Amino acid sequence: MLTLLRNRCSPWPGIGARLAPEHAPMGRSTLTDLFHLSASVLLPLSRHLLQCIASAEVVLADETPLHVLDVKKTRLGYLWTFLAQNEKGEWLIGYRFSMGRASTTPKAVLGGTTGALVVDAYTGYNSVTLPEGRVRVGCxxxxxxxxxxxxxxxxxxxxxxxxxxxxxxxxxxxxxxxxxxxxxxxxxxxxxxxxxxxxxxxxxxxxxxxxxxxxxxxxxxxxxxxxxxxxxxxxxxERLPLDNNRSEGALRKAALGRKNFLFVGHEAAGENLAGLYALVATCEANHVNPEEYLADVLLRVQTHPQARIGELLPHEWKRLRAADSS
Incomplete structure (x- = not known):
């Protein structure tokens, strides 16, 4: 069962096909249920990850459209990414899904914080840079x-x-x-x-x-x-990058996903996708195997003290595992 969870909780496409060699046929609805269950269990982690990013002095941000299924058509939602580098040089990558491109999402993530925000010219970020807030840095x-x-x-x-x-x-x-x-x-x-x-x-x-x-x-x-x-x-x-390319790179995986799954089924599905994207992307940015990480953390997070939830973020999990094995 742990193997099945490990393979299904990743947001990347093609999960079902990977089960074939294990002779474990699984219906689409069951796969979907496991996807949403995993996102729900890991929600404290994906939320804390965004909080860590928001507390950073320099944050990079960008957004990309993502279609959401509706009656006889699709609506347009947006997947936002927020990135920051901690004092150890490790990259933290968070995502947030919304049903619009208004300033509501940047304000929800970065509102009330100070520092620098590296973005393009889109005015939706003005809510956290004007009149007081983060200093806007161009790309x-x-x-x-x-x-x-x-x-x-x-x-x-x-x-x-x-x-x-x-x-x-x-x-x-x-x-x-x-x-x-x-x-x-x-x-x-x-x-x-x-x-x-x-x-x-x-x-x-x-x-x-x-x-x-x-x-x-x-x-x-x-x-x-x-x-x-x-x-x-x-x-x-010297802390400020010359461009916002790292944020655009963080959204390329979402662009690849769009080509595979075309749209998400509803708003909650977009939110769950964003949460799982964040943990897997932060794993990859810090050379952590996403499957090993998710298989372990899906069990740990349910009994781990909330006050120390940050220990289960990918970049900290490496050190936690090293301590466990020593």
Whole structure:
């Protein structure tokens, strides 16, 4: 029975097929029941994971649509991801499902917290950044994407792309020197990235009057100028990433899921999916085998002291297992 639970509680598609070699046929409804039961049992963990992320100084966030079954059609829901890195450098990845893209979800997860929030230009995050709250940090990958799209009709966009590339080269230099998120990283940015930003700003200001704001290049320039303060904050804070790519990466698994299961059956199913996604994604980010983790934690969580529930999160579970075996 433990083997069956282990194989069914993972949110990734193709679970039923993996049971065939074990000669354990299982109906779809039973698989679904086990999926929801596992999510329910693990709910204290997925909730605590989001709380840990919300308490971090730097949080990354993004969202993606997810279809929800309705009468004769589907409705559009959203899967949100929130990420943070703890003091040990371990990544915590949380998800939240909602039936809309309004600011309700960011506010529910991050409301009342302070620090930095790394996001794109979507205004739905304003509820936790304005007027008081987290400092908004922009994403250079989103900026670069717009200039790249404009390149086909406006070759002059190449200059902006070259300058953005220079910013990323400074980050590569920091990684090679193994000084990421240190004072030396900040010094590198102030010495090399700041002049690049100044050069790019001069170019943007000069090009803006020459291109209609609704055109490809004009739109890219406007997008960058409107976010300039948010895009420049990384220079003075070594903890801030240059982009929000890690959040987008965390949502790629959801995109793969969409291609397999197409939609979730109802809102509660989306919430359960988000909870299980969070635990499995955090396992993978910290080199923890998700099957071994879930098989063990599904049993532990039911008797584990609530005050120490954080010990069962994937990154802490590694240490708990090591202590048990010693």
């Amino acid at each position: 250079w990958a989103h900026v670069r994407r717009r200039f790249f799209d404009a390149l086909a009709t406006a070759p002059e966009a190449r200059q902006a792309l070259d300058l953005i590339l220079a910013l990323y080269r400074v980050e590569a230099q920091a990684r090679e020197a193994d000084v990421v998120r240190t004072a030396a990283h900040r010094e590198l940015r102030q010495q090399h990235s700041a002049p690049v930003l100044a050069q790019l700003r001069v170019w943007l200001d000069a090009q803006a009057p020459q291109h209609p704001p609704k055109g490809p290049l004009g739109g890219a320039i406007s997008y960058a100028l409107k976010q300039w303060d948010a895009l420049s904050r990384f220079v003075s804070d």
